[in-house]
Amino acid sequence: MNKRVLFLIKAIFVILVLILFAFAANWHFNKNVSYTNDLPDKKTLIVYYSHSNHTEEIANIIKQYLNCDIKKIKSEEYENINTIDLTNLVTEQIQKNYLPKTEKVDISGYNVIFIGSPVWKGDLSLPVKSFLINNDFKNKTIIPFYTFGGYVDKPKLDNEIKKISNNDNVLPSFLTVHYKFAFIEYRVTRWLNKIHLN
Ligand SMILES: Cc1cc2nc3c(=O)[nH]c(=O)nc-3n(C[C@H](O)[C@H](O)[C@H](O)COP(=O)(O)O)c2cc1C
Known part of the structure; x- marks a missing residue:
């Protein structure tokens, strides 16, 4: 040669x-995320909706590093339906400005709320919108994270969260495409460190 x-x-x-x-x-x-989630002003909860478990995966990684409480938003309407039927149903519901019923998630004891949502039709998933409408976010810090499959406008999602929760105290969000979970722990911990939780 x-x-x-x-x-x-x-x-x-x-x-x-x-x-x-x-x-x-x-x-x-x-990798080490230094965070004390049981300080009186840092009681932390992760709330998320997930249909095909991508967003759940991110929620679980956050939980693993922060060791805080975690709750899934549940909505019977979308249980046991495949992605095609779900897409058709959601398209119809968006046209009608309909929001699904969701099981109550009590956020009253927390001041920092991570909110995870899949992207649906370029927007927040409907169960997350229901959750935002049904809760009071006064004096709470919101930290969003999203998973998506193709294209998304992140600032639009962040603004939706601010608007619906009526709270501007929203820290920089995390976004990942669902089939690129490579180095995901690295990316999640880097984000958590960047937003300076403590
Ligand atoms: C009803 C529906 C609408 C969707 N709309 C979008 C979209 O507008 N843009 C996009 O990038 N992905 C879209 N997706 C893909 C999801 O955002 C992606 O698969 C996400 O990771 C799913 O999260 P989950 O597994 O936690 O439910 C859509 C999926 C569904 C089911």
């Missing part, structure tokens, strides 16, 4: 190893 080609291959290999090393080191130092 030509000496130059060999040198190039070696150089690329070294660069790749260095990138991998930098990545691993970055993750190592990022």
Whole structure:
């Protein structure tokens, strides 16, 4: 093999190893999320809706690092239906401005609320909208996270949360496409560290 080609291959290999090393080191130092969720002003709850478990996966990672309470928003209307039927139903409901009934989630004892939603038709999922309408977010900090499948306008979702909850105290949100869960723990912990919870 030509000496130059060999040198190039070696150089690329070294660069790749260095990138991998930098990545691993970055993750190592990022991984610890220091957060005390039982301080009187930091009682934390994760609330999420999930139909096909992507958003649930993110909720569980957050819980793993913050060790706080977690509650799933439940709505009988969407149980045991496949994605195609769900999409048809939701399309119809959006046209009618309809919001589903959801089981009550009591947020009264918490001041920091993580809210997780799948993206539905470019917007928040309907059960999350119901949850936002049915609760009082006065003096609470909201931290949103979303999963989606194709395209989404994140600022629009954040603004929806602010508008419906009637609360501007919304910290930067986390967004991930559902089939790119690679390095997901790294990305979630980096986000949690960036928003300076403590
Ligand atoms: C009714 C419905 C509408 C959706 N609309 C969108 C959309 O507008 N944009 C998008 O990127 N993904 C859309 N998706 C894909 C979901 O956002 C994605 O699969 C998400 O990760 C599902 O989360 P879950 O598994 O927690 O339910 C839609 C899915 C459903 C079921």
